[in-house]
Amino acid sequence: MNTPPVALTIAGSDSGGGAGIQADLTTFAALGVHGASAVTAITVQDTTGVHDIHPVPVGVVLAQIECVLRDLAPAAVKVGMLGRPELSEAVARVAAAGRLPRLVVDPVLVSTSGHSLAADGVVATLREQLLPHAHLVTPNTDEAAALLGTVPARSVDEQADHAGALLAFGSRAVVVTGGTVRTPDGTERVDVLAGPAGTVVFRSPEIATDNDHGTGCTFASAAAAFLARGHTTHDAVLSARGLVRHALRTSAPWRLGSGRGPVAHTRTTCFEATPDPTNAPHSQGAPR
Numbered sequence: 164m165n166t167p168p169v170a171l172t173i174a175g176s177d178s179g180g181g182a183g184i185q186a187d188l189t190t191f192a193a194l195g196v197h198g199a200s201a202v203t204a205i206t207v208q209d210t211t212g213v214h215d216i217h218p219v220p221v222g223v224v225l226a227q228i229e230c231v232l233r234d235l236a237p238a239a240v241k242v243g244m245l246g247r248p249e250l251s252e253a254v255a256r257v258a259a260a261g262r263l264p265r266l267v268v269d270p271v272l273v274s275t276s277g278h279s280l281a282a283d284g285v286v287a288t289l290r291e292q293l294l295p296h297a298h299l300v301t302p303n304t305d306e307a308a309a310l311l312g313t314v315p316a317r318s319v320d321e322q323a324d325h326a327g328a329l330l331a332f333g334s335r336a337v338v339v340t341g342g343t344v345r346t347p348d349g350t351e352r353v354d355v356l357a358g359p360a361g362t363v364v365f366r367s368p369e370i371a372t373d374n375d376h377g378t379g380c381t382f383a384s385a386a387a388a389f390l391a392r393g394h395t396t397h398d399a400v401l402s403a404r405g406l407v408r409h410a411l412r413t414s415a416p417w418r419l420g421s422g423r424g425p426v427a428h429t430r431t432t433c434f435e436a437t438p439d440p441t442n443a444p445h446s447q448g449a450p451r
């Protein structure tokens with residue numbers, strides 16, 4: 164078995180296991196990428212919402228990043244919840260030194276459940292200090308609007324305008340996710356990628372589900388994993404959409420928690436596809 168590529172996630176912990184570090188590491192694993200992590204905050208969170216947030220001191224976050232960078236040489240890095248402007252600035256300084264390869268920035272500002280995950284000042288530090296060093300930025304339509312100081316896109320054209328406008332902050336590419344378009348056949352979900360090769364619009368039928376907590380984290384970490392595996396940005400975005408769609412279809416009938424359930428992070432297919440002859444029951448002695 165070849166040694167897997169490594170991806171590092173710099174993100175918050177979600178105790179409910181739907182979003183954040185938990186979503187990122189399970190996604191990396193599903194895609195054959197070894198996941199390393201630097202925890203930025205411990206959230207007290209479940210499917211109903213975010214009940215409390217305990218920030219990890221900036222020095223402790225930086226120490227985690229430093230030791231992973233030195234020892235494991237990640238091929239890609241994903242940044243999620245930073246929460247405070249001081250931490251955005253500190254992470255931006257590491258990025259500015261050219262030490263965060265294939266950097267995917269998910270500008271986490273508000274949870275699906277409507278709770279703020281970022282203090283005042285985070286939007287400005289993300290926009291001015293971190294985005295210029297990103298390989299790919301993955302805001303949803305609300306986050307894109309917040310970064311641009313405008314209202315969320317109401318059409319695919321506006322979504323494409325927002326992606327193009329965000330490129331001006333200096334990242335290599337931007338994908339604005341989570342647009343919706345109504346057609347005679349039903350609702351479509353739209354993601355618009357703007358980058359060096361122009362603008363690409365991805366449209367596919369909406370998957371009917373309330374179990375969508377963690378889709379943004381899963382999408383961004385899947386994109387980082389595909390970049391770590393050497394995919395182009397376009398192919399990483401296309402494949403990340405594919406993974407999220409598969410996960411949403413899997414979790415659609417689930418009943419986990421009393422709120423907005425998590426997108427599926429169970430992936431049994433990887434190990435089921437490779438039978439393990441050493442994993443046999445012990446034949447000696449009576450079962451205990």
Ligand SMILES: Nc1ncnc2c1ncn2[C@@H]1O[C@H](COP(=O)(O)OP(=O)(O)O)[C@@H](O)[C@H]1O
Binds near residue numbers: 304
């Ligand atoms: N119900 C859905 N059906 C199909 N795709 C979805 C659905 N919800 C989210 N997605 C897709 O999941 C990815 C990330 O979603 P988004 O909703 O923008 O993330 P978040 O709001 O959590 O940051 C995008 O590719 C988006 O199109």
Ligand SMILES: Cc1ncc(COP(=O)(O)O)c(N)n1
Binds near residue numbers: 177183206275
């Ligand atoms: C720790 C953490 N990071 C990110 C999100 C955003 O994810 P979502 O938009 O699906 O709520 C979250 N809820 N919690």
